[in-house]
Amino acid sequence: MVLKTIEYDYLCKIVVIGDSGVGKSNLLSRYNKNEFSVGKLSTIGVEFSTKTLKIDNKLIKLQLWDTAGQEKYNSITESYYKGAIGALIVYNIADRNSFNNLEKWLKKFRENAHQDYGIMLVGNKSDLKEYREVSTLEGKQFAEKHYMQFIETSALDSNNVETAFNNLFNFIYYSLFKNKTMTLDINNNGNNNSNIMVGDCEPIQFDQRYTINKPVYDCC
Numbered sequence: 001m002v003l004k005t006i007e008y009d010y011l012c013k014i015v016v017i018g019d020s021g022v023g024k025s026n027l028l029s030r031y032n033k034n035e036f037s038v039g040k041l042s043t044i045g046v047e048f049s050t051k052t053l054k055i056d057n058k059l060i061k062l063q064l065w066d067t068a069g070q071e072k073y074n075s076i077t078e079s080y081y082k083g084a085i086g087a088l089i090v091y092n093i094a095d096r097n098s099f100n101n102l103e104k105w106l107k108k109f110r111e112n113a114h115q116d117y118g119i120m121l122v123g124n125k126s127d128l129k130e131y132r133e134v135s136t137l138e139g140k141q142f143a144e145k146h147y148m149q150f151i152e153t154s155a156l157d158s159n160n161v162e163t164a165f166n167n168l169f170n171f172i173y174y175s176l177f178k179n180k181t182m183t184l185d186i187n188n189n190g191n192n193n194s195n196i197m198v199g200d201c202e203p204i205q206f207d208q209r210y211t212i213n214k215p216v217y218d219c220c
């Protein structure tokens with residue numbers, strides 16, 4: 001008999017999307033390994049990493065899919081959204097074009113992902129202050145209009161990188177398991193939980209481990 005070790009209670013797939021060069025791979029390597037690289041080659045297709053978090057005594061394994069931003073990979077990367085329940089949509093605050101393309105990325109995600117349980121809009125390269133082309137207010141307003149959280153980060157100097165990922169995971173976790181009312185922490189004031197209002201229903205029941213694909217979502 002083979003005894004299988006339970007490595008996690010739930011597996012969640014999250015994609016990182018946005019134009020080529022906005023810093024998706026570096027945000028992930030900063031978050032996962034505290035590393036930053038200059039001149040790394042563009043991602044080909046997709047790369048992924050995993051992270052396991054313990055929340056409310058549950059082990060949540062996160063699969064973070066780093067997709068290629070280059071147009072030529074568009075048709076294949078869309079297939080990688082399958083089963084995803086959350087996303088970080090990234091633009092570069094010093095590149096107006098990458099901001100103008102956000103609607104396109106959002107549409108692709110909402111059309112191809114399993115479900116939208118949470119999206120974090122990330123304005124990366126906040127260290128490039130003197131080259132800024134997109135104001136913080138524009139970022140916030142876009143996020144509010146499209147029901148996303150918002151944060152500005154720098155993979156270069158690490159500013160807000162951990163907060164961006166952690167706030168998104170918190171948001172998704174509570175949307176999935178507690179079915180609560182939430183207000184978005186658009187200002188990201190640093191306290192991950194202060195904006196979360198817990199509803200009074202039971203956690204959603206799943207019929208097996210890795211069942212994020214078919215959530216029973218009628219508890220309230």
Ligand SMILES: Nc1nc2c(ncn2[C@@H]2O[C@H](COP(=O)(O)OP(=O)(O)OP(=O)(O)O)[C@@H](O)[C@H]2O)c(=O)[nH]1
Nearest residue numbers: 020021022023024025026038042043069125155156
């Ligand atoms: N100044 C600054 N440069 C950054 C930052 N993040 C990434 N970069 C640089 O931007 C370039 C592109 O970064 P990547 O992380 O490869 O971008 P990507 O979005 O993964 O690109 P694709 O793989 O082509 O989709 C690299 O030269 C990085 O060093 C940042 O926060 N600040």
